Amino acid sequence: MTTDWDAATYDRIADPQARWGEAVLDRLPLRGDERVLDAGCGSGRVTELLLARLPAGHAIALDGSPTMLEAARRRLASFGDRVTFIVADLLEPLPIDRPVDAVLSTATFHWIRDHDALFRHLAAVLRTGGWLVAQCGGAGNVASVLAAAAEVGGPWSSAAEGPWLFASAEETADRLARAGFVDVRTWLQSEPTPFEAGEPLETYLATIVLREHLARMPDSDRDAYVRGVAAKLPRPEIDYVRLNIVARRGRALDCGTPSGS
Ligand SMILES: C[S@@+](CC[C@H](N)C(=O)[O-])C[C@H]1O[C@@H](n2cnc3c(N)ncnc32)[C@H](O)[C@@H]1O
Known part of the structure; x- marks a missing residue:
């Protein structure tokens, strides 16, 4: 697991993730x-948007x-027993007792380095034929921010590190x-x-893109x-690549074909 999040600030500023999440959904x-x-x-x-599509x-x-899950509990309280909260590491077998019909994931997989283990654990809790629909940072993601961070100094000199x-x-x-998925489609976007330059960009960088950099330096150096x-x-812009x-777990069984490619 990476270092913990500032969930309140994330919730306030994660408009790009919510927008992308809706398109993934x-x-x-x-x-x-x-x-x-x-x-x-x-x-x-994004879970809130998902629940709106799961009335039954x-x-x-x-x-x-x-910390994130506590924020999710507060946000999703009105959904009552239509939502269950689990604190768990996606790098370990998941504590889910019976297979789910689908897995959604947004803005998460790139924080996990071992994708073979990740996909194995997701496949293990997904019913045969169930969809995995996800989006995360992909090759080239935030390259200009990481290059700037390396230039300023800090823990890593390249995106691979x-x-x-x-x-x-x-x-x-x-x-x-390899993890048992079929009908696989993957693509970069x-x-x-x-x-907005200044505080909005800096708060966003500190809370999301540079949080692991900042976790490795004294408080007094962070700002x-x-x-x-x-x-x-080069400009107040983050060069995201998603x-x-x-993909489906096992043999294709039912449902339509998801749109978008
Ligand atoms: C950028 S947030 C995305 C949250 C939400 N899906 C969204 O789109 O706004 C990434 C989330 O992944 C979680 N995460 C990262 N690595 C994880 C792991 N190994 N196991 C479980 N959760 C993890 C973090 O705790 C964090 O809440």
């Missing part, structure tokens, strides 16, 4: 009565961060097939995202570091 075919795992639910903004169903909001994995579409498709990185960006995943 559009690819998940749902009748409305399924049990769906949100793997890495964070503060629950159930969501399992799973995250490794107790940090506690994240920005995988390619091809290697991800191979890993999914460029999402350059502009921010100057974030300002230094922001100042080195990796999309659509």
Whole structure:
């Protein structure tokens, strides 16, 4: 697991993740009565959108961060027993007692370096024929921020070194097939995202993109570091690249084909 999150700030500023999450959710075919795992639910903004599409169903909001899960509990309180909360590490076998109908995951997989283990654990809790629909950072993600961070100094000199994995579409498709997924589609999508310069950009960088960098330096150095990185960006924009995943567990059984590619 990576270091813990500032869940309150994340919940307030994660508009790009919520926007992308809604588009990812559009690819998940749902009748409305399924049990769906949100793997890495964070503060629950995308889980909330999922629950709105499950009027007779159930969501399992799973995250490794107790702080994030607490924020999700508050946000999703009105859904009552239509949502279950689980603190668990996606790198370990998951404490889910019977198979779910689908797995949704947004903005999470790149924080996990061992994707073979991750996909194995997800496959183990997904019913045969169930969809895995996900999006995370992919090859080239936030490259200009990481380059600026390396220039300013800090723990890592290249994107390959940090506690994240920005995988390619091809290697991800191979890993999914090895973990027992079929009908696999993976693709990269460029999402350059502009921010208001100054405090909004710096808070966003500190809370999300640079949080692992900051966790490895004294408190007193952090503000100057974030300002230094922001100042080195060519423009107040983060060069996001998203990796999309659509796959089924085992042999294709039912449901339609998800849209978008
Ligand atoms: C950027 S947040 C995304 C939250 C939400 N899905 C969204 O789109 O807003 C990434 C989440 O992944 C969780 N996470 C990272 N590594 C994890 C792991 N190994 N096991 C469980 N959760 C993990 C973090 O705790 C965090 O809540």
